[in-house]
Amino acid sequence: MSIIEVKHLYKEFKIPKRQEGLAGALRSLFHRQYLTKLAVNDISFSIDSGEMVGYIGPNGAGKSTTIKMLTGILVPSSGDIRVNGLIPYKERQRNARQIGVVFGQRSQLWWDLPTIESFELLKQVFQIPADRYRQNMVRFRKILDLDEFLHTPVRQLSLGQRMRADIAAALLHDPKIIFLDEPTIGLDVVAKERMRSFIREINQDRGVTVILTTHDMSDIEKLCQRMILIDNGQVMYDGELAKIKETFGKTRILIVDLEEDIVDFSLAGVEVIKQEGNRHWLKFNRDTITASQLISRISENYNVRDISIQDPEIEVLIRNIYENTLPLIID
Amino acid sequence: MFESCLRGLKFYFYMVGVSIKTQLQYRYAFVMNILGWAMTYAGTAITMWVMLYSFQTIRGWMFWELLFLFGLSVLSWSICIIFFFHFRNMDEYIVEGTFDRFLVRPIHPFLHVVALKFDVGAFGQLLFSIVALIIAYVQLGLNWQFSQWLIFLGAVIGGTLIQGGMLVLISGVAFWTTRSERLFWTLMWPAKNLMNYPLTIFPRVIQLLVTFVLPFAFVNFLPALLLLGKTKESFAPYWGFFTLPVGIIFFTICLKFWTIGLNHYKSAGS
Incomplete structure (x- = not known):
């Protein structure tokens, strides 16, 4: 059964056009010209409950824009999105209860608070039942080794620690779906491996649907059966990772x-x-x-x-696909 | 509904505690902030006094009346600062991506922004305004009845809502333009300075503008007319009754504008 349903999704941004020189700058003060950029250009896909999907593409391909629409942060220009039956941007708060979000680049936690207080606060915000919270905390502390920094303010955490704290925070309220936007960015090899095994575990044990964006192809190789590859706001490939290797390898x-x-x-x-x-x-x-x-x-x-x-490295394969910029149909 | 309000309030008060704790971590800055603001406003009051020393009155307003006018505006402004001043940083929250996370939590993003800071530094201004108002009250030999105290209270709450509404309105612009702090300095500061003087010394256009469009006149001038019993002005004193309803309506409109802006939010970066 599909838990995420995306149909003909579009998102365009208007970007003010910069004009050359001082005269141009003055002119654009009064008469501004805009470029319309289609960040997401007719994307459709559906994801089943319990799937683990790699959503990948080069910088500026529209990955984050899609994720932001799925989480309700951005309002689509047109198209349909259903996340477990909800339209995210219309029912932000209800949607927030069923999803967990980790943005690798930015923490979801309160900068000045000790890590444990961020968790306590989230418990309140999401109204997590006390026993559920306790169970989750016991578990996350063990698997993610949170104890070593539980009382340290978030701003003083190392990147790896912060990421562990962030992913625990995103899972505290037992979301059905978790969006991970570059969860391994900047992590060293050990920390990366640890993060991956944790992601795998929550997917297998709890049946959490995982949508993952990354630049690190080994994340995809080690975690995802399915890969949605996008470029220029369009789906280039949607299918099994093994197949792409076979065809392009x-x-x-x-x-x-x-x-x-x-x-x-x-x-x-x-x-x-x-x-x-x-x-x-x-x-x-x-x-x-x-x-x-x-x-x-x-x-x-x-x-x-x-x-x-x-x-053939998967990374090279992907690069080949981008360079050819052909939509691929493989079956 | 009630339950979600309660949850929101609990969240707010928790965050207030956090914000105060954070600000107290930097003790020196904390004390200097309070002192600095108190001094700045005292300086303005002294300038007024010097001016009035040579002019005696401005449009029939003597120094103690002016001090009352000034004190009233600073009082509601300082309360407004405590709750809403950080809205001027809205563009920063957007550019840095802080705002994104408010949208993936089951609490209204507006409440999230309000809860970001509880500005303790504003106690300097609060202190100044209370002292100034007490002095003016005594010097003018006022003796208010209960009803007048109610009007005063309405003026403080309404004034807070009007100025808070302005901050919310300006911050809402950031949803479209991503930049809004400049607007704060070009719109809010002149308006604040205007409020230090009797409105009647300004051109008619400005008087109408701050009465009917951006209702700053209701913050201190109109209630002061009523409370000081000044009847020989071009505004009838009963205008002063309306600060609270005007505040509520204006704030509601600004909040609505802000929520509309939310749908135009273009999250920054990747």
Whole structure:
């Protein structure tokens, strides 16, 4: 059953056009011209209860704008949104009770308060029943190791600590859905791993629907079965992560160190994409030529010192998709 | 409904406690803030006195009457500061993204903004205004009946709502323009200075403007006419009765404007 329903969603922003020079600045004081930017351009998708979805795209693709409309922060220009049956911007306060939000860049907590007081305050704001609050706190303190900084004011927390506090705060009132906007940004490897395992746990144990935006593809790889990829305000891909790998992972890269330069290497399906000294990066398509064929062809013609094959990284795949800027239909 | 109001109030008072605690953390700044404001206003009062020393009266207002007029406006302004002064920073809350989080909580965002600060620094002005009013009361030999005390109370509450409404109105502009603090300084300060003097010394246009459009005249001038029994003015004294209803209506309109603005909120950044 779908818990989030988005249909033909649009959001446009009017941006005042800057005019050059002093004369331009004066002119725009009286006569201002606007550029209309479509941040979200006809997006539709639906998410089932209990799903964990990666919502990704480059900067300015419209990720945050979508999340902000789903959480009720922004009012859409047009289109339909239903979050567990509610229209978020019309029923902000009711919607707030069923969702949890973490913005990686900004804390949801009270800056000057000790962390525990922020929690107490949220308990009051969300009217969390006392026993529920106690159970959640016991659990979060254990999994997220909150005890080490529970009495420290939020402004003095390290980024990793703050993020842990923030995610605990977002889950205190047992939301059905949680929006995580870059929850691992700026975290070190250990902290990232910890955050991921926590997200996985709340999804599996509590059936919380998770919508996650991130720039870190390994977040997606480790957490999400499904990925919605957007660019320029449009959905480029919506489906399983495995499928995208299969379809776009056909090209691989062979790295060879040779004794000499490649003078002219023309072979169907192979392309020299980079060269540093004697090290060469060859992109090849699995369908046209196998790795062993390629290697034997190279060693026939050149003296090979070293050789390695790079697996397609999801990040590279995604970049390829953006660069081609084609909407992809895969089934 | 009642239950949600109660929850809102509980939240508000808790946040007031937090805000006071935070401000008390910086003790030196706290004391200087209170002292500084008291001194600033005392300075203005002294300037008035010097002026009146050579002119004797301004349009039939003598110094003690002016002090009353001034004290009344500072009194409601200082109460207004305690609750609403931080609305002038609305654009900052928007630009820094603080405002976003108010929209994902089951409490009205307006209450969230009100609860952000309880400005203890305003006690300096409050202190000054009470002292000034007492001195003026004694010097003018006033002896109010209960009904006049009610009018005074209405003037203080209504005046707070009118000026608070202005702050809310200006802050609401930020939903469209993202910038609003300038507007505060260009609109609010001149109006505040205007209120230090009898309205009748200003051109007719301004008199009409601050009576019917942005009702600053109801904050201190009109109630002062009534309370000081000044009948030889171009305004009939009974205008002074209306400060409280005008305040309530004006504040409601401003709040409505603010909530409309909310739908135009363009959250900043990503």
